[in-house]
Amino acid sequence: MHDIRFIRQFPEAFDDALKRRGDSPVAERILELDRRRRRRIARAEKLRAEQKAASRKIGRAKAEGDMAKFDVLRRKVSEARETMTVLDREASEADDALRQLLLTIPNRAFKDVPDGSSEDDNLVVRTWGEPREFSFEPREHFEIPGVASGMDFKTAARMSGSRFVLMSGAVARLHRALGQFMIDTQTRENGLLEMWTPVLVRGNAMRGTGQLPKFAEDSYRTEGGQWLIPTAEVTLTNIAGDTIVDEHCLPWRFCAHTQCFRSEAGAAGKDTAGMLRQHQFEKVEMVSVTAPEASIEELERMRGCAEGILEALGLPYRTVVLCTGDMGFGARKTYDLEVWLPGQGKHREISSVSNCGDFQARRMNARLRRRASRAVEFVHTLNGSGLAVGRTLIAVLENGQRQDGGVDIPKALEPYVDGATSISASGELA
């Protein structure tokens, strides 16, 4: 949600920001709605003030027992009432219209975000690790002999449909180990507070983080009207919603390991093989809530928390800054971490770390109170994957695969799999 005062003051800058993202200008439309809204409010309030004053007089007349005066005044106010009802309604309609429009406009990118229209314009800012030299043709994760038996898409499809998986044995175990390893690392080494959150939320929470109203078709809704979260960003960020927190309590740094649900509408035919793109997956999510002046630095810290997992697992990756056209709805700046997948011979997104500025905070009314001035202002919110568990499993399997069909397990994971160092070609931990 945008600050209407900013748009009033800098309509050109506002439209320029939209243009950078490839969207058409709306400032003129917004300002017209705003003018209409303000005109209605001014008129309605003036009338209300008069009516209020008259009411007080009526009260006084009655108290003094002057019934003649009482009746005259009362009739007069009665007549004005109808006009006021109309003006009131028009004012609130104008207000709603403006609000609805503002809710569908994406955030403005920071100045240091590269302009561009697609992922081709993203900027690589860091590369870590060397893709391994294979003495054989590396396979995609689901083709690796030691993995195939533990990753069953057919059975999952029979009960749930496409884009679901049934994992078993060593693969299931390794997947669980990854989630545990990630959340342990984020809490022990990076000092984030572990949270356990609902995965079903009200529409209001989805609106707060920006999934609604515009992207309803991307998420699942229950019959009762609740939504399955597409990411724990929704629940973790909404912790700050509708609160005023003392500034010295910030930053808040949360993480949670949850199931995530996405309809993947519009991704038909994309990444259909393997478990890269599933309707249900696990993710360890990080969320920070900071004072406005601290969010830029916090983004770098959070990015480091995500990168640290890949490095601990020895997975080669690169970090890119998303260009304006590739950024998500609520972000002012986003880093994507792309892990090297030898089976595909490509880098694929495994984490996305964003600074949303006050965009989400405005939507959910998340504020802080300054210690010295007692002033209240909106907090800044950030979120990032730390990391997507399913995709990390893919990366571990593809990068660790051996010619014999087995997979070497990263050292950091050994404590989480009873000291096993590999999965054999027959799919056993060894």
Add this chain to the structure above:
RNA sequence: GGAGGAGUGGCAGAGUGGUCGAAUGCAUCGGUCUUGAAAACCGACGUGGGGGUAAAACUCCACCGUGGGUUCGAAUCCCACCUCCUCCGCCA
């Protein structure tokens, strides 16, 4: 699912038709006192919006769970909804 109770400022908690944005307490902030701190005392202290201003000052409007309604006038009366709590039922 059934029955009952309740939702008021950062928190607790008064207030049942007329200057109520709302007593009081706690918390917070400023000050006095003190070597310092505590205590005590004095003072300040809601949010959002409109007008106004260079910015203030100032001024108006709204907000007592949400949305409607009654009334000249609603925190207070009526209706619907939401949420929470208690008891019963069911249940991982």
